[in-house]
Amino acid sequence: MQIHDLEKIFEEKIEREIKIESKDWMPDAYRKTNVRQISQHAHSEIVGMLPEGNWISRAPSLKRKVILIAKVQDEAGHGLYLYSAAETLGTSREQMIEDLLSGKAKYSSIFNYPTLTWADMGAVGWLVDGAAILNQVMLCRTSYGPYARAMVRICKEESFHQRQGFESLLVLSKGTPEQKAMCQDAINRWWWPSLMMFGPKDAESTNSDQSMKWKIKRKTNDELRQQFVNMAVEQVKLLGMTLPDPDLKFNEVTSQYDFGEIHWDEFWAVVKGNGPCNKQRLEARNKAHEEGKWVREAALAYAKKQQARISVKVA
Numbered sequence: 299m300q301i302h303d304l305e306k307i308f309e310e311k312i313e314r315e316i317k318i319e320s321k322d323w324m325p326d327a328y329r330k331t332n333v334r335q336i337s338q339h340a341h342s343e344i345v346g347m348l349p350e351g352n353w354i355s356r357a358p359s360l361k362r363k364v365i366l367i368a369k370v371q372d373e374a375g376h377g378l379y380l381y382s383a384a385e386t387l388g389t390s391r392e393q394m395i396e397d398l399l400s401g402k403a404k405y406s407s408i409f410n411y412p413t414l415t416w417a418d419m420g421a422v423g424w425l426v427d428g429a430a431i432l433n434q435v436m437l438c439r440t441s442y443g444p445y446a447r448a449m450v451r452i453c454k455e456e457s458f459h460q461r462q463g464f465e466s467l468l469v470l471s472k473g474t475p476e477q478k479a480m481c482q483d484a485i486n487r488w489w490w491p492s493l494m495m496f497g498p499k500d501a502e503s504t505n506s507d508q509s510m511k512w513k514i515k516r517k518t519n520d521e522l523r524q525q526f527v528n529m530a531v532e533q534v535k536l537l538g539m540t541l542p543d544p545d546l547k548f549n550e551v552t553s554q555y556d557f558g559e560i561h562w563d564e565f566w567a568v569v570k571g572n573g574p575c576n577k578q579r580l581e582a583r584n585k586a587h588e589e590g591k592w593v594r595e596a597a598l599a600y601a602k603k604q605q606a607r608i609s610v611k612v613a
C-alpha cells in the first residue's frame with residue numbers, strides 16, 4: 299500500500315473515533331508524540347511517589363498511614379501501566395528509565411516542590427490529584443488505544459486519591475487554630491504550582507495544535523486550567539479556607555472565574571531542572587535504581603533458569 303493510502307486510513311480512523319492500536323500504521327510524529335507524552339506521564343507517577351513517600355513514616359495515625367501507603371502504591375502501579383503502554387509503540391522500558399535517570403526526560407513540574415507539613419498530603423490529594431484527574435479524564439478518550447485503556451483504571455484510583463486529600467484537609471480545617479493555619483499554608487503553597495501542571499498557555503504550547511488534531515488531547519491546557527479553577531473556587535468554600543489569588547473573581551460575561559497571572563518564569567525554571575527539589579528527586583530515583591540492581595539481576599537469573607528447565611523438558 300502507498301504511504302498516501304496508509305495516511306488516509308489513519309486520518310479516517312481518527313475522524314471516526316476508532317482507536318489507533320499498536321500494530322496499525324501511524325505517522326512517525328504521532329508515534330513520537332505519544333511516546334513523549336506517555337513516558338513523561340509514567341515518569342510523573344514514579345517521581346510523584348517521592349513527595350508523599352516522605353510522609354509515610356510520619357503520618358499522624360495508623361489509618362492515615364495505611365491510606366497514604368495505598369495511594370503511593372497506586373502511583374507505582376500507574377507508572378507501570380503507562381510504561382507498558384509506551385512500550386507498545388516500540389520504545390524500551392530501559393531507554394525510558396535511562397532518560398529519566400539522566401535528567402533528559404521531563405516529568406511534571408509539580409513534583410519538584412517540597413512537602414513541608416502533614417497538611418501537604420491533603421493539599422497534594424485535593425489540588426494535585428484534582429488537576430491530574432481533569433487532564434486524565436480527558437485522556438480516557440485519547441486516540442491511542444493502549445493509553446486510553448490505561449487511563450480508565452488510573453482515573454478510578456485517582457478519584458479516590460482526590461477525595462481522601464479533600465477529606466484530610468476537611469478534618470484539619472475543623473481542627474485547632476494551628477491545624478487550620480497549617481491547612482491554609484499548604485493550600486497557599488500548592489495552589490500556583492497546581493495551575494502550572496496544565497502546561498504553558500495555549501499560545502505557547504508547542505504540541506497542542508497537532509495533538510488536538512490527532513485527538514491525543516481533547517482539551518487545551520487553558521481550557522482544563524479554567525475548569526480546574528472553577529471547581530476549586532467552589533470546593534475551597536467547603537473548607538472555609540481561601541485561595542491565594544486576589545484577582546480571582548467571577549466573570550458575569552464568561553460565567554467563569556478570572557484569575558491572576560501565573561509566574562511563568564518559575565514554571566520554566568522548574569521544567570528546565572532548576573526547581574526547589576529537581577536535584578533531590580533525580581538523586582532519589584538514581585539511588586533507588588542502583589539499590590534495586592540486585593533484584594533485577596536475581597529476577598533475570600531466575601527467568602533464565604525457568605527457561606532452561608522448559609527447554610530441557612521439551613527436548
Ligand code: BYC
Nearest residue numbers: 339342343346373405406407430494495497503504505506
Ligand atoms: N511539567 O506543548 P505543551 C499524578 C512541557 S501524575 C513539565 O503544552 P503537551 C500524580 C511539555 O512536555 C500526572 N513539563 O505540551 C502522581 C513540552 O515539552 P516537550 C501527570 C511540562 O504535551 C503522583 C513543553 O512543556 N500528568 O497525577 O501538549 C502523586 C510545552 O508544553 C509541563 C500527566 O503527565 C509540566 N507541568 O501538554 C500525585 C498528563 N507542562 O515535551 C499525582 C499527561 C508542559 O515538547 N500529559 N510541559 O519537550 C499531558 O496531558 C500533556 O503532556 C501536558 C502538556 C498537558 C502536561
